Structures are given as structure tokens and as C-alpha cells.
Amino acid sequence: MKIYDLVKRILERDPFARNSDKVLLWEVWEYQGAVCEKIDIRTLKRQKYINKEMFLDGRLISTETITRARRKVQEIHKNLRASKYIQAERRSREKTKGLFIFKS
Numbered sequence: 001m002k003i004y005d006l007v008k009r010i011l012e013r014d015p016f017a018r019n020s021d022k023v024l025l026w027e028v029w030e031y032q033g034a035v036c037e038k039i040d041i042r043t044l045k046r047q048k049y050i051n052k053e054m055f056l057d058g059r060l061i062s063t064e065t066i067t068r069a070r071r072k073v074q075e076i077h078k079n080l081r082a083s084k085y086i087q088a089e090r091r092s093r094e095k096t097k098g099l100f101i102f103k104s
Helices: 003-013 015-019 021-031 052-057 063-076 084-096
Strands: 035-040 045-050
Touching: 003 015, 003 021, 003 063, 015 021, 021 035, 021 063, 045 052
Parallel strands: none
Antiparallel strands: 035 045
């Protein structure tokens, strides 16, 4: 499945992924089989984590590719866009991006 189609399907199914790139990244990597699960013996709680080998080998779809696909999907499909608040936050960050000057 193409990354665009995968991202679109996730955004259709999960409204939280529309507002959070972290949620979207997790779901894409889960689809790829990179999310593993173990049970903590001390607490008996399930913990999920990213497979280190897949991460280090570069077998995971990159964060940039996933977020680029999200932006394209949300540009075309208005019903899959983030909430108004999140859209305003993203616009605000875009405006201030690159405006900082660091002095040494």
C-alpha cells in the first residue's frame, strides 16, 4: 500500500491522528510491524515500543515522509483536516519558523 493511501486510511479511521503527528507516526509504524509489546513483570502492565533493529536499519517509513503525506491528504480531503485549534497552532508555528537569530 502506498504511504499516501495508508495515511489517508488512518486519518479516516482515527480522528486523533488528524491532530497529532505522533499518533499518526505510531499508527503507520504499527502497520509496518515495528511496534512490539511486552508485559512488565513488576507491574503486569503491557508496554509497547518501537523495534530497535527496524528503527536503526532504516526500515521504518521516515517521519518526514509520513508528515508530508499527511499534509497532502489534508490539503485534498478537507474532511480529514485537523481541528481548527490545531490548524491555528500549525499556522502560528509556520509564521515564526526561521525568525530566530542566535548570537554566540
